[in-house]
Amino acid sequence: MQQFKETKEYAHSYLICRFDVCFLIDPSHDLTAIKEALANRTLAGVLLTHAHSDHIDLIGEFDCPIYLHLDDAHLLFEDQYNGYAPKVHPYKRKLLNLQYVTHGMKIPMADQVIEVLHTPGHTKGSVCYLYDGKLFSGDTLFKDSVGRHDLYSGNLPDLRKSILMLCQLPANIKVYPGHDEVTTIRSEQKNNPFYVKWSKQTVK
Numbered sequence: 001m002q003q004f005k006e007t008k009e010y011a012h013s014y015l016i017c018r019f020d021v022c023f024l025i026d027p028s029h030d031l032t033a034i035k036e037a038l039a040n041r042t043l044a045g046v047l048l049t050h051a052h053s054d055h056i057d058l059i060g061e062f063d064c065p066i067y068l069h070l071d072d073a074h075l076l077f078e079d080q081y082n083g084y085a086p087k088v089h090p091y092k093r094k095l096l097n098l099q100y101v102t103h104g105m106k107i108p109m110a111d112q113v114i115e116v117l118h119t120p121g122h123t124k125g126s127v128c129y130l131y132d133g134k135l136f137s138g139d140t141l142f143k144d145s146v147g148r149h150d151l152y153s154g155n156l157p158d159l160r161k162s163i164l165m166l167c168q169l170p171a172n173i174k175v176y177p178g179h180d181e182v183t184t185i186r187s188e189q190k191n192n193p194f195y196v197k198w199s200k201q202t203v204k
Contacts, residue, residue: 137166
């Protein structure tokens, strides 16, 4: 797994590979470094956690399926909501091979699979991807924090449910978010003030 670290304008991107097959998560910046990391391996797909501009800027640069949740598909092209305005998104709809993911879907990757977890709250179509003990959480779960819910198509009740679900995953899973530092489910169970508060509220 290779991380392309966030900048002031763009989120982390991640490249995961199994043998000669790779998937690219939230390709936002550093195209040259991504292509160098790919080398001669096959890029089987691009995985989007959601459709905000700081996560998707390079999607037009790759000739492969682009996976995202249907609830965020329109957001790719609505620049007043996705963060591009007053600029315009740099990719063309007709050139994108969009594939829609659903909760629990398993995307084949060589002899393994990437599991999709629908985690609305930051946006309606936000998802996380679980692979090989790693959770790529986009802008849903952060180290000691959670994503914003006050943007277009976000809402707090959904975010709360998503965080409670993610924090029931095995404690040793590493969490690779769209911004900030890597963490673990165990650490978030103990230290994330949002999870601690919300989990207590569910106790009868």
